[in-house]
Amino acid sequence: MIQVKETASGGFRNVPMNRALAALVILALLRAAPAVQAGGQTVVDLGRELAELNCATCHNIEVTGDSPFAAAPPFRTIPQKYHPSELEEAFVEGIVVGHPAMPEWEMTPEQASALSAYIESLAQ
Numbered sequence: 001m002i003q004v005k006e007t008a009s010g011g012f013r014n015v016p017m018n019r020a021l022a023a024l025v026i027l028a029l030l031r032a033a034p035a036v037q038a039g040g041q042t043v044v045d046l047g048r049e050l051a052e053l054n055c056a057t058c059h060n061i062e063v064t065g066d067s068p069f070a071a072a073p074p075f076r077t078i079p080q081k082y083h084p085s086e087l088e089e090a091f092v093e094g095i096v097v098g099h100p101a102m103p104e105w106e107m108t109p110e111q112a113s114a115l116s117a118y119i120e121s122l123a124q
């Protein structure tokens with residue numbers, strides 16, 4: 001009985017501590033390099049996730065291999081043609097470079113930047 005009570009009150013005392021800890025973690029994340037998002041996901045990771053969800057049905061999004069849709073260039077070849085900032089701008093504006101097959105998708109600036117960072121990372 002007493003032990004249960006102690007555990008319970010210990011639990012309650014821990015609540016503000018956990019909040020303080022959470023705040024510290026958030027602060028640490030905010031102060032970390034902007035390339036790291038909440039949960040330790042990098043911008044490139046996010047870009048990969050977006051590419052898997054929205055582009056990989058047609059484009060090869062790996063460092064090797066062919067595109068499932070032969071007419072779609074593998075992502076790793078795109079940096080040869082476009083500068084990352086150019087891509088990012090095109091994505092954010094929703095004009096994808098003479099690309100009628102691309103899904104209509106209003107990207108946030110963060111998504112556009114992540115996607116172009118991922119595409120850029122394939123070229124290395």
Ligand code: HEC
Pocket residue numbers: 051054055056057058059069071072073078081096097098099100101102103115
């Ligand atoms: C339905 C198939 C399809 C999907 C989905 C798709 N693409 Fe494409 N993409 C193509 C084809 C086909 C081409 C090549 C022909 C063209 O330029 O229209 C292409 C070309 C491109 C090019 C190069 C254009 C150029 O001028 O060389 C970029 C950049 C691109 N896609 C980005 C994307 C991104 C980013 C996504 C995901 C958000 C995506 N695509 C999703 C089919 C697709």
